[in-house]
Amino acid sequence: MAKKRYKFNPQTLTYEVMAIPFRIRFYRILRKVLIGFILASVVNLLFSFFFYTPKMYRIGERNNELMLKYNILNDKIRAATAKLQELRHRDNNVYRSLFAADSLNLHGIYTPYPDTKYSFLEGDMYTPEMIGTWRDLDAMTRMLYLESKSLDELEVLSKNKALMAEAIPAIWPLDRRKLRGNIGAFGTRVHPITGRVKGHQGVDLGSNIGTPVYATGDGFVAFNNEGTRGYGRQILLNHGFGYKTRYAHLSKIEVMPGQKVKRGEKIGEVGNTGLSKGPHLHYEVIYKGVHVDPINYLSRDMTEAEFQKIIESAQYTTYEGD
16 A cells, blocks of 8 residues: 655645656656566566576577588488499599590589688577588589589490490401501600600501501591692591591502591502501501500401401492482
8 A cells, every 4th residue: 555645734734745747756656667577577588598498499499400411411412422423433533434434524513612702600609500501512513513514425425335335446457367567556666767765646457559458437528638748648537526537658549538438448558658668558547636556446356257247338338429
């Protein structure tokens, strides 16, 4: 009960109850409410500081659950990345080897994104976990894109597998029974005419003048040269898929530039033109602009009957008018 206040009235010589304005009474009530609210807040703060409240317990449980989900997500990302790396390994060492294709590398594919990309994640207690997860996910995405492009390229190669099999230089350019002497090896040697040490970019197959020379794979005649310097009379075939072959020191050329030829088709005859000390065929294999050892492309296990069958098949094939 509120305490009453009295005021002395000199006229009646008595004490009268003093009336308190409503505004003052309202302010007093409001002050008491505010003080009570502040005290309750202070008590709640102190209690929550010293004691683990149910609300804080629920928040802690949610945080632990969130961290568990992050760990599970990271494990899944690492597992998927490991699978991609395994697929990448098979791609480089198995799939692309079947098609004699170089490993596919895209510029910047392994370069991490700058830190500014993840700046929006900063300022949180879980920033390290979130940024780490985003980085792992971005790296996996880049690798997935690389492998996708590689498989797209392999798909195209697989569709052209039959054409590629016929285009790769895979037979002897002349009948082995007509070889004379040793084979001039690929690599560095002393030039038989100039006497200088020089790289030999093909192999020399000794044979008599007029011995037929055959295309070692399907392709087109890139050019023929009737000159007598250097390689002398020569033919360069473009087989596609990065392969080219050269046939030099010929005595006779039987194909024209742009003409389509088939593996085993006669294209010329062995000669002794250009810088040559004796009748032989200088034979080169060029893959993607680099000279490679032709011995690795000669079918040493091919029988004479198989070789003759290829030659006969080519004689009945014509590309005139193509």
